[in-house]
Amino acid sequence: MLEDHVGDVVRKGRLHAGVAVEAAAAAAGLPVDEYEAFEANGKATRPCQFGPLAALLGLNPAKLERIAAGWTPAPPDLGRWRELRVVTTTAGMSVNAYLVWDEVTRDAAVFDTGFDAAPLIQLIEENGLLLRYLFLTHGHADHVAGLATLRARYPKARLRSSAKSAPPDQRNRPNDFLMLGSLRITNRDTPGHAEDGVTYLVGTWPEDAPHVAFVGDAIFAGSMGGAAGNAALAKEKIVQQILSLPPATLICPGHGPLTTVAEEKANNPFF
Ligand SMILES: [Fe+2]
Incomplete structure (x- = not known):
């Protein structure tokens, strides 16, 4: 839905x-x-x-x-992305968090926490993963509610966000290029819905699979995050930073189903 x-x-x-x-x-x-x-x-x-x-x-x-008329995006072919999990938690509304890891090294990263960290912790433990990074797409409460629990459980995992109030060593830099085993993680600012909105791009090495974009609430399948007062900025950033990615890029939004750049260019009424 x-x-x-x-x-x-x-x-x-x-x-x-x-x-x-x-x-x-x-x-x-x-x-x-x-x-x-x-x-x-x-x-x-x-x-x-x-x-x-x-x-x-x-x-x-x-x-x-x-x-x-009831359009929904075709369920994307996850293909190479066997080590990607969507964790949806609900408290009145539903929110998505994501877990990604390298199959060989077991290095893992979480993108947002959702309302409850327990399902993420269960996946990390079940799969024998080493949580290296905790990436936040923005600081809205539904996306970070499980943060304290995750940080207490995995004190060595490095926290990253684009919050201006974050300590410098926890703040994304524009040219950050982080490795997670063989996976490469970069970020691009996508403010509008939130001042600290950021999109994380994860790619494989070698590049044998489409990139995955963790976009937070910048864009949803068929819609976008509310950005009253900042709509022009929000749309400009989505066009520049997300819809400019290759068509097969997988979009993992903070709410609703997974989609792709191609699906959103063809079907999203805001663009
Ligand atoms: Fe939000």
């Missing part, structure tokens, strides 16, 4: 564009109360005019209609 239904997409688009509910309802051809219900649950009791609404909100009309 997508993180955002069509009503969520439209509401985010409207807040990003600074458009009032009344104006959006008029463009959609719906009474205001029906339009509000449409934003809330993604369903309208009468046909919504997606073309004029999308034009008003700066969304792609064909892609928006596809979201309304």
Whole structure:
């Protein structure tokens, strides 16, 4: 299931564009109360005019209609990525954390913690892994709730984030190039949804598999993280830093299903 239904997409688009509910309802051809219900649950009791609404909100009309029609990304072929796990934890909402490791050396890295570190710890122990790094995509509570538990359990794992308040040795640098066994990890700033938003790119050596991008809440399958007030910056960074990656690049978002650069370029109504 997508993180955002069509009503969520439209509401985010409207807040990003600074458009009032009344104006959006008029463009959609719906009474205001029906339009509000449409934003809330993604369903309208009468046909919504997606073309004029999308034009008003700066969304792609064909892609928006596809979201309304129930598009979801094809489950990506993980291929070479046998040592990648998605851990989804739920507390009212669901959030994804990820674990990656090198098959030979067992060196591992975690990307965000989710609400609860227990499933990550279980995977690390079951697979006999050495947790080397704890990467944070941004500091929002749902993504870092398990951090204290993980740090207490693995005190030698190095913490990395792009938080300005982080001690210098825990802060990402633009040209960081970290090795995890044979895996190579770089980062690129993707602020907008969060000031400290960063995307981590993991590649294999030799380069026999598509890269994996841990994007936090910058972009979701068919949507993007809320960025009211910073929408232009958020979209610019997504285009420059994520959608410019090779089409087969696997996108691992903080919420919702895995997707690829190709899927998002073809189907994400924000782009
Ligand atoms: Fe977030």
